[in-house]
Amino acid sequence: MNEKSNTKLMPVVINQHLANVYPSLAMMAGMQLEVFTAIGEESKDLDSIAGILEVRSAKLRPLLYALVTAGLLIVDGNNFENNQEAKEFLIKGKPRYIGGMHSAYSDLWASTMHTAESIRTGHPQAEHDFGNMSQDELRAFIRGLDAGASATARRLQKEFDMGRFENILDAGGGSGGLAIALSRLCPSVKLTVADLSNVTPVTRECVQEANLSERISVEDCDLVNQKVQGAYDAIIMRSVLQVLGPEQAEAALSNTASGLRLNGELYMVGRVLDDSRLTPIDSVAVNVMFLNVYQEGQAYTESEYNNFFISAGLEKVSRTLLSGGYSIIRGTKVNET
Structure with missing residues (x-):
């Protein structure tokens, strides 16, 4: 006889692992595109960032919001800003820049x-x-x-x-x-x-x-x-x-x-x-x-x-x-x- 299933048990840990990969992939894409460098030290609106990167705003928007939820960007209305960690480590040209690690x-x-x-x-x-x-x-x-x-x-x-x-x-x-x-x-x-x-x-x-x-x-x-x-x-x-x-x-x-x-x-x-x-x-x-x-x-x-x-x-x-x-x-x- 089969053991009785625990119907109250939910796949919480499994679902967490399945979902947690996406913020990392969003960060990788942001590093590859140099999104953080394009934003720089001051906040910018979506179209300005897309113009610097020479990409379509409609394609960039989901990534910017994903980077907000990943804890790397701050959003205020239609403006996006690097948080302190992104400013320190992901703006190309700064002494502690590590954004180039994306290739490895x-x-x-x-x-x-x-x-x-x-x-x-x-x-x-x-x-x-x-x-x-x-x-x-x-x-x-x-x-x-x-x-x-x-x-x-x-x-x-x-x-x-x-x-x-x-x-x-x-x-x-x-x-x-x-x-x-x-x-x-x-x-x-x-x-x-x-x-x-x-x-x-x-x-x-x-x-x-x-x-x-x-x-x-x-x-x-x-x-x-x-x-x-x-x-x-x-x-x-x-x-x-x-x-x-x-x-x-x-x-x-x-x-x-x-x-x-x-x-x-x-x-x-x-x-x-x-x-x-x-x-x-x-x-x-x-x-x-x-x-x-x-x-x-x-x-x-x-x-x-x-x-x-x-x-x-x-x-x-x-x-x-x-x-x-x-x-x-x-x-x-x-x-x-």
């Missing part, structure tokens, strides 16, 4: 739609193989991460006073966004960005565009298979180990740490799970996305990262929690190996 996130969100098939087949259905991407694919993806890299640079400087180092390596630094931001914060520090040989042309483009070629050098290096050349006071690895499987991550960290001077410090910045694997929620969720884009990449647990650091000869390992499921794990090279 639109790619990652689209990839996550393949999760069931990635699990079913055992292979990522939207694999990101940075060694084999075209220059256009790489450029679009890694430039989209620049805004987050700049925020990381500011946090590293605030927490750890990176200006006290003479030279710093940004290992797996992609577009060089972190090194560029750090160079502006700490102009006396000599910086180097190391990444795969097909990535570094994009890195050099970005460094040259920032007019920082004299202060930031760029080197080709396959961190999984090559030891870092040189001797650095500090090394930063942002969102690098999480794209690799456990054995590759351990090898990459060991190869990178070999480039530290005695008492040098290594900072790993990325998604980190608590050992329960249930928190932070953002890291739990992003691990589902990783299933679709990396063969074995994942948000590792704090204990797993500690083991990677110890295996690489790093001690005094500590964790600093950041927002969005990110953490900074810091270790020091206290002995020559």
Whole structure:
């Protein structure tokens, strides 16, 4: 006999999850169109915003009201205004602008739609193989991460006073966004960005565009298979180990740490799970996305990262929690190996 159905139970959580995706998609569209930049610091009416964006008012109207309900715009009659958060982070040209992240996130969100098939087949259905991407694919993806890299640079400087180092390596630094931001914060520090040989042309483009070629050098290096050349006071690895499987991550960290001077410090910045694997929620969720884009990449647990650091000869390992499921794990090279 079938169990009696609980007719009073409603699919509240299910419906919330089904509906909650739309505000995020509205925000993405607003970033892609640069709606927040078009509105700027002052309120504007619908037709004025549509004129700046060169779109039809009737098509833009639903998006503007969706952005109001998403908590990013304020409406007063027919006028729309950015709220304080949108003014600070989504107006292009402002110091803390992160609107350019849409190119990376639109790619990652689209990839996550393949999760069931990635699990079913055992292979990522939207694999990101940075060694084999075209220059256009790489450029679009890694430039989209620049805004987050700049925020990381500011946090590293605030927490750890990176200006006290003479030279710093940004290992797996992609577009060089972190090194560029750090160079502006700490102009006396000599910086180097190391990444795969097909990535570094994009890195050099970005460094040259920032007019920082004299202060930031760029080197080709396959961190999984090559030891870092040189001797650095500090090394930063942002969102690098999480794209690799456990054995590759351990090898990459060991190869990178070999480039530290005695008492040098290594900072790993990325998604980190608590050992329960249930928190932070953002890291739990992003691990589902990783299933679709990396063969074995994942948000590792704090204990797993500690083991990677110890295996690489790093001690005094500590964790600093950041927002969005990110953490900074810091270790020091206290002995020559």
